[in-house]
Amino acid sequence: MKGIWWKGLGVLLMLYVIIVGFLMPLRPGITTAFPQNIKSGETSVITASTYNARLETLSASDLRAWLVRDTTYILQAQSVKISGDQSVDVTFDVPENLPVDEEVLDFSLVLDAPEMGSIVLPYSIFIAKKGSDLSSGMTAWTSDSLGKLNKHKGLAIPFRNLLFETLRNTYFHVSLWFSMFILFLISVIYSIKFLRKREPYFDNVASSLVEVGTLFGILGLATGALWAKNTWGTYWTTDVKLNMAAVSMMIYAAYLVLRSSIKDGDKKAIISSSYNIFAFFIIVPLIFVIPRLTDSLHPGNGGNPGFGGEDMDNTMRMVFYPAIIAFTLIGLWMSNLMIRYKKLRNRIDEI
Amino acid sequence: MKYKLLLVLAIISMSINTAFAHGDGPDFFRSIGKIYVVVGVMVITFIGITCFLIYIDRKIKKIENEISSHN
Numbered sequence: 001m002k003g004i005w006w007k008g009l010g011v012l013l014m015l016y017v018i019i020v021g022f023l024m025p026l027r028p029g030i031t032t033a034f035p036q037n038i039k040s041g042e043t044s045v046i047t048a049s050t051y052n053a054r055l056e057t058l059s060a061s062d063l064r065a066w067l068v069r070d071t072t073y074i075l076q077a078q079s080v081k082i083s084g085d086q087s088v089d090v091t092f093d094v095p096e097n098l099p100v101d102e103e104v105l106d107f108s109l110v111l112d113a114p115e116m117g118s119i120v121l122p123y124s125i126f127i128a129k130k131g132s133d134l135s136s137g138m139t140a141w142t143s144d145s146l147g148k149l150n151k152h153k154g155l156a157i158p159f160r161n162l163l164f165e166t167l168r169n170t171y172f173h174v175s176l177w178f179s180m181f182i183l184f185l186i187s188v189i190y191s192i193k194f195l196r197k198r199e200p201y202f203d204n205v206a207s208s209l210v211e212v213g214t215l216f217g218i219l220g221l222a223t224g225a226l227w228a229k230n231t232w233g234t235y236w237t238t239d240v241k242l243n244m245a246a247v248s249m250m251i252y253a254a255y256l257v258l259r260s261s262i263k264d265g266d267k268k269a270i271i272s273s274s275y276n277i278f279a280f281f282i283i284v285p286l287i288f289v290i291p292r293l294t295d296s297l298h299p300g301n302g303g304n305p306g307f308g309g310e311d312m313d314n315t316m317r318m319v320f321y322p323a324i325i326a327f328t329l330i331g332l333w334m335s336n337l338m339i340r341y342k343k344l345r346n347r348i349d350e351i
Numbered sequence: 352m353k354y355k356l357l358l359v360l361a362i363i364s365m366s367i368n369t370a371f372a373h374g375d376g377p378d379f380f381r382s383i384g385k386i387y388v389v390v391g392v393m394v395i396t397f398i399g400i401t402c403f404l405i406y407i408d409r410k411i412k413k414i415e416n417e418i419s420s421h422n
Contacts, residue, residue, distance in 0.1 A: 018393070022389075026384065051384060163385075164384035164385050164386075165383070165384040165385050165386040165388075165389060166385045166386075166388045166389055168386075168389045169388070169389055169392055172389070172392050172393060172396060173392055176396065212403070215399060215402075215403055216399075218399070219395060219396055219399040222395050222399070223391075223392040223395050223396065226388060226391050226392060226395060227388055227392065229380075230380045230381055230385055230388045231385075231388075330400070334400070334403055337407050338407060341407060341410055341411060341414070344414055345410075345414065348414060348417060348418070351421075
């Protein structure tokens with residue numbers, strides 16, 4: 001039992017992540033609204049397609065809809081007709097005048113019902129101005145307020161347009177990168193230990209952790225490429241986050257090349273240990289700092305993603321944190337095998 | 352050997368998209384809210400870990416052979 005419990009824990013957590021990560025449903029959301037362009041002073045029917053909303057279980061009287069500019073300018077729908085399980089026709093009687101003096105204004109479409117909660121498609125409907133007198137028709141824009149919106153009932157992860165179900169990649173792709181970082185961190189600690197004590201075992205540990213960490217990083221790049229192909233339409237773009245991740249992987253690839261190019265065991269250990277310490281402190285700004293300084297296509301960037309925002313909420317953290325621990329424990333298990341192999345190798349070479 | 356495995360891994364992950372694209376309609380990966388992208392990600396991760404197992408298996412085999420020939 002001793003020495004094996006953490007391996008079992010890693011496997012159990014991984015199992016939990018796969019099962020709960022896949023079974024927890026996505027919250028409902030609006031995917032598209034058509035037509036996008038309507039004119040003021042006309043009655044327009046907007047067909048909205050939803051995801052996971054299960055509209056047929058709702059009654060039409062419960063479902064409310066608005067076109068929302070901001071907290072003051074809100075236009076309530078004249079009527080709402082549920083036309084399918086994932087489709088709804090909303091009729092708006094748009095006044096002659098827009099609330100702001102612009103030729104075209106963008107509005108967000110909001111649907112709300114008990115159980116389902118409120119769902120929104122931001123900046124989706126564009127209304128072109130027809131009349132010229134700003135003061136007329138103002139009451140239609142300001143007479144209604146959103147009031148109390150419903151919250152979605154039941155455990156579900158956030159709906160994000162474009163991402164949809166691939167939000168679950170947070171549990172796999174993102175955790176791979178996090179655990180890679182933890183493995184590199186432990187490896188740096190052992191590299192410092194080696195440089196202080198000159199014990200070959202410490203170098204074995206450090207190099208094994210780097211090898212597994214690099215594998216995780218390469219898997220991170222490969223899984224990211226698959227996702228990018230189906231979200232951005234290309235495997236690789238010149239995005240700052242992607243390029244910096246690739247650069248950090250190349251730094252560690254150089255570590256592996258460096259190790260295999262030095263024959264003398266003692267020299268190899270000393271040089272690669274000091275390289276490892278430098279490499280780690282280079283990838284910290286490459287992965288964590290530079291992508292946050294500029295704009296990036298990658299989700300969870302810009303601003304300060306460390307505090308969550310809309311990509312991460314508490315229901316996701318229930319799976320995300322165990323996923324990091326699971327991948328780290330499995331990574332440690334993999335490097336443990338490597339360490340034991342290297343120990344045997346050293347002993348055989350001594351004979 | 353390790354680099355060969357990594358190369359194979361890279362090729363598999365790059366071709367996994369096109370391999371499935373012709374299977375079920377033009378957009379297999381983007382159907383059902385792109386859930387198959389998540390499945391693909393797990394498959395790639397599994398293949399990667401398997402490659403590591405094969406790699407370490409070969410190394411241990413080498414040691415075993417050395418020990419048995421030494422005796």
